[in-house]
Amino acid sequence: MADVLSDEEIDDRAPEGWHHEGDEIVRTYEFDEYLDGVEFASEAAEIADEEFHHPEITIRYDEVAIALTSHEEGGVTDQDIQMAEHFDDAR
Numbered sequence: 030m031a032d033v034l035s036d037e038e039i040d041d042r043a044p045e046g047w048h049h050e051g052d053e054i055v056r057t058y059e060f061d062e063y064l065d066g067v068e069f070a071s072e073a074a075e076i077a078d079e080e081f082h083h084p085e086i087t088i089r090y091d092e093v094a095i096a097l098t099s100h101e102e103g104g105v106t107d108q109d110i111q112m113a114e115h116f117d118d119a120r
């Protein structure tokens with residue numbers, strides 16, 4: 030059971046481009062082509078399924094929004110921070 034990070038820890042550890050909102054960290058990735066966003070969302074979903082830790086992914090016309098939290102722990106944990114880094118690497 031991972032520990033829920035404090036607000037200060039989240040602000041310190043969230044990768045650049047990610048924002049702390051309540052019990053989540055969120056980032057919106059912009060794309061010129063809709064299908065590029067869909068492909069990225071699919072890659073993110075693959076990573077999530079491999080790690081059995083599932084974000085909320087919202088696909089819009091020219092952007093993909095991802096929200097990460099650890100539901101069972103009730104907040105942001107190191108697992109969410111690590112997944113944010115993995116999504117950034119996949120971008």
Ligand SMILES: C[C@H](O)[C@H](O)[C@H]1CNC2=NC(N)=NC(=O)C2=N1
Pocket residue numbers: 081082083084097098099100101102
């Ligand atoms: C039963 C529970 O849903 C599973 O253990 C996994 C699945 N994916 C998950 N994803 C996220 N974001 N948080 C969880 O606590 C979580 N739990």
